[in-house]
Amino acid sequence: MELIKIVIYTSIYIGLIATSFFILSFLSNKRKKTILYNDNELPFVSIMIPALNEEESVAKTLDSILAINYPKNKFEIVFIDDGSSDNTLKIAKKYKKYGIRIFHKKNDPIGRKGSALNFALKKVKGEIVVSMDADTFVAPDSLKKMVRYFKDPNVMCVSPGITIYQPRNLFQKIQYIEYLMGLFLRKAFASLNAIHITPGAFSAYRKNFFDKYGGYELGNLTEDLEVSLRIQYNHYIIQNAPDAAVYTIAPDNFYDLFKQRRRWYVGLMKNTWKYKKIFSPKYGDLGMFVFPIAWISIFFSVFVTIYLFFKTLIEARKEILFLQSIDFDFPNLLSLNYYVFERWVFLFFSNPIIIFIFFFMIIIGVYLIYASRKLGHISKWYFNLPLFFIFFALLFGFWWTLSVLYIIFNRGIKWR
Amino acid sequence: MANRKIQSFRRYVLAFIIGTTLFLLGFFIVNSLSHIEYQRISDFNNKLSYKIFEDKISYSFFGRKICSDETYRSISEDLSIQGRIIDDLERKFGKENAKVLERKKFYSLVLLEHFEFITLKNEECPKKIHTILFFYSNDPRYLEDSENVGRVLSSVYERNNDLVIYSFDINLDSDLINKLKERYYVQFPLEIIIDEHVKILNVKDIEEIERHLD
Numbered sequence: 177m178e179l180i181k182i183v184i185y186t187s188i189y190i191g192l193i194a195t196s197f198f199i200l201s202f203l204s205n206k207r208k209k210t211i212l213y214n215d216n217e218l219p220f221v222s223i224m225i226p227a228l229n230e231e232e233s234v235a236k237t238l239d240s241i242l243a244i245n246y247p248k249n250k251f252e253i254v255f256i257d258d259g260s261s262d263n264t265l266k267i268a269k270k271y272k273k274y275g276i277r278i279f280h281k282k283n284d285p286i287g288r289k290g291s292a293l294n295f296a297l298k299k300v301k302g303e304i305v306v307s308m309d310a311d312t313f314v315a316p317d318s319l320k321k322m323v324r325y326f327k328d329p330n331v332m333c334v335s336p337g338i339t340i341y342q343p344r345n346l347f348q349k350i351q352y353i354e355y356l357m358g359l360f361l362r363k364a365f366a367s368l369n370a371i372h373i374t375p376g377a378f379s380a381y382r383k384n385f386f387d388k389y390g391g392y393e394l395g396n397l398t399e400d401l402e403v404s405l406r407i408q409y410n411h412y413i414i415q416n417a418p419d420a421a422v423y424t425i426a427p428d429n430f431y432d433l434f435k436q437r438r439r440w441y442v443g444l445m446k447n448t449w450k451y452k453k454i455f456s457p458k459y460g461d462l463g464m465f466v467f468p469i470a471w472i473s474i475f476f477s478v479f480v481t482i483y484l485f486f487k488t489l490i491e492a493r494k495e496i497l498f499l500q501s502i503d504f505d506f507p508n509l510l511s512l513n514y515y516v517f518e519r520w521v522f523l524f525f526s527n528p529i530i531i532f533i534f535f536f537m538i539i540i541g542v543y544l545i546y547a548s549r550k551l552g553h554i555s556k557w558y559f560n561l562p563l564f565f566i567f568f569a570l571l572f573g574f575w576w577t578l579s580v581l582y583i584i585f586n587r588g589i590k591w592r
Numbered sequence: 593m594a595n596r597k598i599q600s601f602r603r604y605v606l607a608f609i610i611g612t613t614l615f616l617l618g619f620f621i622v623n624s625l626s627h628i629e630y631q632r633i634s635d636f637n638n639k640l641s642y643k644i645f646e647d648k649i650s651y652s653f654f655g656r657k658i659c660s661d662e663t664y665r666s667i668s669e670d671l672s673i674q675g676r677i678i679d680d681l682e683r684k685f686g687k688e689n690a691k692v693l694e695r696k697k698f699y700s701l702v703l704l705e706h707f708e709f710i711t712l713k714n715e716e717c718p719k720k721i722h723t724i725l726f727f728y729s730n731d732p733r734y735l736e737d738s739e740n741v742g743r744v745l746s747s748v749y750e751r752n753n754d755l756v757i758y759s760f761d762i763n764l765d766s767d768l769i770n771k772l773k774e775r776y777y778v779q780f781p782l783e784i785i786i787d788e789h790v791k792i793l794n795v796k797d798i799e800e801i802e803r804h805l806d
Contacts, residue, residue, distance in 0.1 A: 193611030194611075531621050
């Protein structure tokens, strides 16, 4: 058997075992009792919103956070303009009358978003702090649903049910399915205390954690991820509130999406290296299964992408030589008939990889049904799912391969 | 601090069992689909052989005129696709699969039956139908080249009306194929025989063939 087939079938086999394990973990979590705050016990929360040149979305973000259903005397909003050169600060200042505390600081090109959040951490009064992006919107009950989990003193972070705000084009629709899928997986990981990535767009933290272990790491490409891994590294709990709906604006073109993913993936590699001790039995299911499986799947993805890239080049060369041998006689080459179609259908459906793709489509369909139950109606997911399957694996492999090359050749990555 | 022990070893065992079952189920579905296809192609193959046999008997026994019969081209197209699907099935079930080998031998017999009919037609009728015998190999060393020559031949077929192509697996353990190889002095994979007398090894381009079809 060819090496590539061995790699593909091994990754499918591991994927099926891992998926079965996550579904079983998810189901077992349903039987667990979670300690939650009642309405009268809710702690004081500080919502920190750093912003750099977000004039298009900042008003909607502030409107959405002002509309939250949380005791008015138990939360504050701290807005930090991180040296915007557009109208972000001017727009934010209009919200001062609603009690939003507005700060302006000079942009720190090295410290980036982490620097703005550390600045805010010094100003806030809350027992719980929330990091919120200025292009993110929340449903009114989301904050309350998240903060309830902090009753357990070991919970240091709670992640929401994050999804894409009004996905319009192909790139956003692919990300939409990815985010919705993440809802189920994050809940399954929560049952194993294995959440290792929390959305920077909107996550809640216990302030004590920052007081004890330091604030955001300056210059880290993915400062939110670093905090999540630091929480896990110190054996605390990251919880998940899938029904706490949060909407973020996703990149809508290939280049912006690529820049975002390159930053995320390079950040993930660097932070994983920093916290490599997590790969150990001391970290239970996270160290022994969830973390290794994530990296094995990335390895397979990069391997297959590199293989396909070179294979495509070689095949293209062969195809040109073949076309040359038949005088580029396209009309006759493309002559299609019922039998050609029939043979194609047979080869397509008798390919085990296609059958396994159908399996995974069914599984992801179940994930999406779960997401729709948590977040309400999800528009046209059945149309977007095939798009996701056609493009995401390719894009995922491509982003990862380039990110690995960036690390190998030590190329600098800009935050945006 | 949280308790970081593995939560449940039983869950891992269960996940392994479910994952393995799904993995095997995938191959079981593929195998079942291939069996259905095998059955379908076998039925089709039988019908076609019956049709060729009927045509030959009609001619030799009942004196039917064969020169006006133009169905040979559609029959050859049917044969061609059947051959490809049988090769696909061979790759799915493996070279040693007795059922596929048996079907392949029968298919080669049907091909020869048709070839004989066309030879007869050429002797009897003023219109000349060109024939090409292609000896391919499914051995991994020759597989890619065999497919390429097959594609060149498909193009030749599309461009030339009065042409029938017969593809034989040179490695098939069949007395008939061996006799055919002896008859046309075929020694290597990828050889083609045009109109029973021109032999070309490893065709490089379409013109190499077409110059013999004028």
